[in-house]
Amino acid sequence: MAPFKRHAYDAEFKLKAVGHAVEYGNRAAAREFNINESMVRKWRKQEDDLRQVKKTKQSFRGNKARWPQLEDKLEQWVVEQRAASRSVSTVTIRMKATALARDMTIDEFRGGPSWCFRFMKRRNLSIRTRTTVSQQLPKDYQEKLVTFRAYCKNKITEKKIRPEHITNMDEVPLTFDIPVNRTVEKTGTSTVSVRTTGNEKSSFTVVLACQANGQKLPPMIIFKRKTLPKENFPAGVVIKASPKGWMDEENMMKQTNSELAVIPGGLTKELQPLDIGVNRAFKARLRAAWEQWMTEGEHMFTKTGRQRRATYATICQWIVDAWADISVSTVVKAFTKAGIISELPGNSSDTDSDNDEREPGRLDAVVAQLFNSDTEEEEFEGFVDGE
Secondary structure (H helix, E strand, O other): OOOOOOOOOOHHHHHHHHHHHHHHOHHHHHHHHOOOHHHHHHHHHOHHHHHHOOOOOOOOOOOOOOOHHHHHHHHHHHHHHHHOOOOOOHHHHHHHHHHHHHHOOOOOOOOOHHHHHHHHHHOOEEEEOOOOOOOOOOOOHHHHHHHHHHHHHHHHHHOOOOHHHOEEEEEEEEEOOOOOOOEEEEOOOOOOOOOOOOOOOOEEEEEEEEEOOOOEOOOEEEEEOOOOOOOOOOOOOEEEEEOOOOOOOOOOOOOOOOOOOOOOOOOHHHHOHHHHHHHHHHHHHHHHHHHHHHHHOOOOEOOOOOEOOOOHHHHHHHHHHHHHOOOHHHHHHHHHHOOOOOOOOOOOOOOOOOOOOOOOOOOOHHHHOOOOOOOOOOOOOOOOOOO
């Protein structure tokens, strides 16, 4: 007996058969299009879905929910969050899904990126985003790159400077609210708002410093005020106050027996290790902490009902946790990519790195593996003009 050969029919063909069946009946459509009557009945049930897909789509296999009850609860959660104008990222969706699976004792649930996007497709959810303009490099940037790297390598060789004595420092402007520029929302929604505490333009500065051997120095936080806040701050961070909110001569550490290498203008993305491979991961972890606090944290409100922002101490704890979560290999790779040092022993290219698309957040190592960031590619802004 010859093997039975299955035929694949696209959506356009199925809709023609459905149209014929509506007018003349299922049996007539089956005879007209030389197909089984059961297929006609099945396609008639799928008519609405068939009209929404591409004409060339041939199958709906693989898009059925394995855990429909979990997805029902998750969709309701997304709707509630968006009704309150809270931002919802694919990261927070996967975190919530994992929590729901744990509550529902679904042990085999993994909640990876591909599952998340299939869930969004099934529930008619999409990501709303904006376009950005990238920084233009100087015309002679190649020459400047070579000159700067040669200068650094010559100084390192001449003075026999070890990796633990090579330090990169950068001021990172931040805001008390860290809303995302895009959020998961029902497709077709005309207005997309994101809830904040109203402090997305209230700024402060975090000064980060790290060494070429991967060592990270305690972060310095400079709040935009005249006196230090009277709160109990966590250990592992230096707190300063400045009317301008950024580092000035009074807060600068005195240089002792050091060689200063100033990065040419417009080339920080190519030559500054913190910009190349550390700041983005650090900021992403802060955003995850803020999102989790906005969604699940304990909040206080003013008499008029306005939500108060996170306390200074809470923000400092987020910064300490985010900075501690940056791995040694991430820092070393950033210095290597900048061309400041060569690859150090024990830090090969196949070592895990936070600068890969690993998900930000204060999570244990096992859970963190579930959340490889796939949408949070943009960076949030810090200081705005006029501040």
